[in-house]
Amino acid sequence: MSKHTWVRYFTPGPVHRKLGLVCLGVGLQYGDLPDVGPRTLDHHVAVVVSSGRGWFRGGGGPVLDVVAPALLWLVPGAVHHYGPDPATGWDEAFVDFTGSAVAAYTELGYVQPERPVVPLSDATGPRTVVTRIARAARRGNPMLEVETSAAVHDLLVALRRARADMAPDGDPVLPALARDAFLPLSVAEHAARHGMTTAELRSAVRRAAGCSPKDYLLGIRLGRAKELLAATELPIAAVARRVGYDDPAYFSRLFTRRVGVAPVRFRDQQGRTAPGGWSDRPPEPGDPPVAEDAPRAPGAGGPG
Template sequence: MYQTWMRFFSPGPAHHRLGLVCLGVGLQHGALPTVGPRTLDHHVAVVISAGAGWYRGADGRRTTVTAPALLWLTPGVPHHYAPDPGTGWDEAFVDFAGPAAATYTELGYIEPERPVVPLSDASGPRAVVARIARAARRGNPLLEVETGAAVHELLVALRRARADLAPDGDQVLQALARDACAPLSVADHARVHGMTPAELRRAVRRAAGCSPKDYLLGIRLGRAKELLATTELPVAAVARRVGYDDPAYFSRLFTRRVGLAPVRFRAQQGRSVPGGWSDRVPDPDDPPMIHSPDTAETRPGEPIG
């Protein structure tokens, strides 16, 4: 016995131009029928949160699937899968398509070469699928945009839930982020971690979907933007703060990546924040707020921003 619920959508051309569209969503559990063999022209993420079964891909090999796990069904790839008939499984699926799928594949969020991915916890992805299911109510005027936006969120949730990665990134990425503004080359960072540059490149590519150079550059430029927007430091001093001794090189690099020279970025984004700047990540349950003087929740001396 099994139970199933599913909805399918037909987004228009304008929705496809948003990058990703949701084509369908389903929630199923029990001893479900075998799927395939078949080949699709779009992507499907199948999240298995309980139970076990098997998957067979284009190579003909049968792989055991044990929850929590993700099945990637990718365009043009034959596949065949089913839960164990004796136990069944608990499954949620989302069909999607769009030009952004190629970029997510390039970044390592979608893995065609690894159709069965162990997850550490399926609750995050299942929560996103549940939101897509709620958005699928008949007559929802925001259906295509709401579900399409949720596909982006689902890909992030699936990436975060992979069992081979820590929830917030591995230790190498955390250490690189901590030391990103130090005047160190990629080779220097590799030596700090007892790795060869090639090993560091593979680790960062696997975890972040980019090279160590691009990962460090993103952090450095983000910090440079903060300094340009919230301080009156000269550009040369900002360059040194984020790891560049040559301010001219920093300015060229900033302009090429950001699209604006540092001085133009400051002219657009600069603001006076005396006593109000904080680099602490806000608590979502206690966000910064402006309170009126007669509000009981006012906390004297607490910085805003």
């Protein structure tokens, strides 16, 4: 069986490393490829196997079957040894990356050092991002490091969406929580509404969104509060009630602590004065306007 290998490696400078994630290399390989390792690395690698099968062994652990589509996580300092089945070979794409942002992606569950082999539902999305990195890797590209850095972020999102053990948008409980986010309910009451214990809800939200139910709900509430502050003239107390807080003083303290400025100050910074005042019914977040529906500025002409 023939084999094919295309690989590029990069050495980002100190300024590019401040981006938080940097790409160190990209490769596209298929066929009867040689085994890799045993070895250790000082950076992360995501290996996407889109066809074929093979095996993986980490450290002194058991040999794990790899059946495409699948993801292999290679993490710094961990011994790994893997390769395709000689009878079938496999088609793989890999991206080497590092940076300070990896810790946050790991905490959020996008990078899973404890799961070296992750089944995927479909490798198309991740492979599309890897192809973007490969195209950006042309020699002489002045934006090489920035383009590939941005693509690593996209790759981690694509890999999260492609995981076979989760729906692309996370656990079904998330849309239900978002729908009920503005009700004055405790986390325990939210759990009861979904027939779950508090621990089960915490586990589901942590697995799907990488945060606690409290933080997930708070993000939705404060996001909507910002929209109301910027696009309406509703009093602060009314904004607080609309996003689930009966006590406007508590809402103001919470908003200030999390956002960094008080609600009144946020409105001063983000709001715009409109003749006759703003409507108190801004567009709903789930129904955004599209470009062709945007109102024209007075006197704006159409295409010639």
